[in-house]
Amino acid sequence: MAEMVSEWKTLGEYRLPERTDEFPLLLAVGEQHLYTANTIVRDPAWMKSKNPTSLSINPVDASALGIEEATTARLVTKRGEQQVLLELDEPMQQGTISLPDDLRLSYPDHVGNNELTGVAPNELTDLENRDEWVGTPWHKHVRARLEPMN
Numbered sequence: 001m002a003e004m005v006s007e008w009k010t011l012g013e014y015r016l017p018e019r020t021d022e023f024p025l026l027l028a029v030g031e032q033h034l035y036t037a038n039t040i041v042r043d044p045a046w047m048k049s050k051n052p053t054s055l056s057i058n059p060v061d062a063s064a065l066g067i068e069e070a071t072t073a074r075l076v077t078k079r080g081e082q083q084v085l086l087e088l089d090e091p092m093q094q095g096t097i098s099l100p101d102d103l104r105l106s107y108p109d110h111v112g113n114n115e116l117t118g119v120a121p122n123e124l125t126d127l128e129n130r131d132e133w134v135g136t137p138w139h140k141h142v143r144a145r146l147e148p149m150n
Helices: 002-008 059-065
Strands: 025-031 055-057 072-077 081-088 096-100 105-108 114-117 142-148
Touching: 055 059, 059 081
Parallel strands: 025 096, 055 081
Antiparallel strands: 025 142, 055 096, 072 081, 072 142, 105 114
C-alpha cells in the first residue's frame, strides 16, 4: 500500500503525452458496442449493426484526411498497422478514433474459406505505454494516424 500512496501523491503532476505530427490521433481500442461483447467464435453474421468491425471517426477528421465512409484506410501506431474500414460517427470527439472490442477472428465463409473479421487490438498497442501496476497496455490511449489507401 505504501507504494500506491506515494504514486497517488504524484497524480496531480501527471501530464498526458503530447500529440505529435507522426501520431496526431488518439485511438481508443476495445470499445464495447452492441454486437462486440466478446470473442466467442461464431458466424460474423450475428453482428447486426451496419459496420460492426469498423473504426469510428468524426466526419470532420475524415474530411481533413480525404477519407470517406465505408472506405478502407491504413491505421498506424508505434507498434504496428492494420487496414480498417471507416464509419463516420458525429458524436466521436474530433482527434479521437475508436475500434470495437477484441475482434480479429477467423471464420469460414459461405464456401469454406477462412476469413478474418475486424482488427486485433493487441497488434496495435505497445507495452511501453502500459499501466505500471498490472502491466496491461493503455488500450484507451493509443497514439495513431490514419492514411488513405489509394
